[in-house]
Amino acid sequence: EKLANPVELLSSALLSGGVEVVDLTHTLDPDFPVIVLPPEFGQCARFRMEEISSYDHRGPAWKWNTFTCSEHTGTHFDAPIHWISGKDLPNNTVDSIPPEHFVGSVVVIDCSEGSAQDDDFELTPEIIAAWEAEHGRIPPASWVFMRTDWSKRSGAAYLNMRDDGPHSPGPTPEAIKFLIDERGIRGFGTETVGTDAGQGAHYTPPYPAHFYLHGAGKYGLQCMCNLDQLPATGAMIFCAPLKIKGGTGSPLRVLALVPKG
Ligand SMILES: O=C(O)C(=O)c1ccccc1S
Numbered sequence: 001e002k003l004a005n006p007v008e009l010l011s012s013a014l015l016s017g018g019v020e021v022v023d024l025t026h027t028l029d030p031d032f033p034v035i036v037l038p039p040e041f042g043q044c045a046r047f048r049m050e051e052i053s054s055y056d057h058r059g060p061a062w063k064w065n066t067f068t069c070s071e072h073t074g075t076h077f078d079a080p081i082h083w084i085s086g087k088d089l090p091n092n093t094v095d096s097i098p099p100e101h102f103v104g105s106v107v108v109i110d111c112s113e114g115s116a117q118d119d120d121f122e123l124t125p126e127i128i129a130a131w132e133a134e135h136g137r138i139p140p141a142s143w144v145f146m147r148t149d150w151s152k153r154s155g156a157a158y159l160n161m162r163d164d165g166p167h168s169p170g171p172t173p174e175a176i177k178f179l180i181d182e183r184g185i186r187g188f189g190t191e192t193v194g195t196d197a198g199q200g201a202h203y204t205p206p207y208p209a210h211f212y213l214h215g216a217g218k219y220g221l222q223c224m225c226n227l228d229q230l231p232a233t234g235a236m237i238f239c240a241p242l243k244i245k246g247g248t249g250s251p252l253r254v255l256a257l258v259p260k261g
């Protein structure tokens with residue numbers, strides 16, 4: 001008997017409503033916060049849009065705009081070249097990453113309770129071990145998302161700036177190294193403005209998620225939302241960045257496919 005074609009299976013499951021499509025992307029909006037680095041460094045641009053025409057003398061039958069932003073504005077993808085540790089790796093730019101890396105399975109580690117109590121909540125190897133005891137070993141080439149419900153914050157509470165810089169949850173160096181070295185993940189995703197904790201600059205090495213992920217040719221996704229709509233295991237994602245020549249990252253639409261029932 002002919003084996004079912006997996007693509008036909010997926011399309012029939014989508015048509016029959018057996019698979020829910022969850023949008024993990026924030027709207028690109030001038031009001032959406034971007035990462036703020038110490039003042040001596042270059043800064044990330046917010047999203048801006050400028051009208052070219054709107055069914056008027058500038059274009060009687062059409063409406064269109066010019067938009068500008070950083071590669072790292074809004075919900076976006078980080079490529080290995082983004083970090084000095086990944087600068088010499090092959091296929092390390094958004095236009096050279098193999099396309100099959102933009103479709104894959106995802107596991108979600110729920111750190112929302114801890115993050116509600118502690119702005120600097122850390123994903124640790126112990127939390128990962130407890131998660132695996134309940135859900136099984138993280139499969140190789142999986143994406144790992146750290147759910148914090150931080151996407152439910154708005155305005156100043158999202159970056160959560162204090163006198164000593166931003167305070168938001170993230171992984172310890174040991175946790176991200178474990179996920180890469182012991183589980184061979186594809187990438188790490190967060191709801192916060194970066195894959196690193198707000199105080200990530202103070203770890204050794206500084207910004208350990210960026211340093212280790214990109215140094216190992218892995219990817220980052222940040223500023224996502226709706227991770228609370230994903231199961232701990234069993235979902236898959238599409239996360240294809242714009243094909244920018246030599247790009248270090250790009251805003252993108254992240255979609256999850258979640259089996260129903
Ligand atoms: O990749 C980013 O958007 C990001 O979080 C970042 C960018 C540049 C410098 C530090 C960080 S921490």
Ligand SMILES: [Mn+2]
Nearest residue numbers: 072077078249
């Ligand atoms: Mn980034």
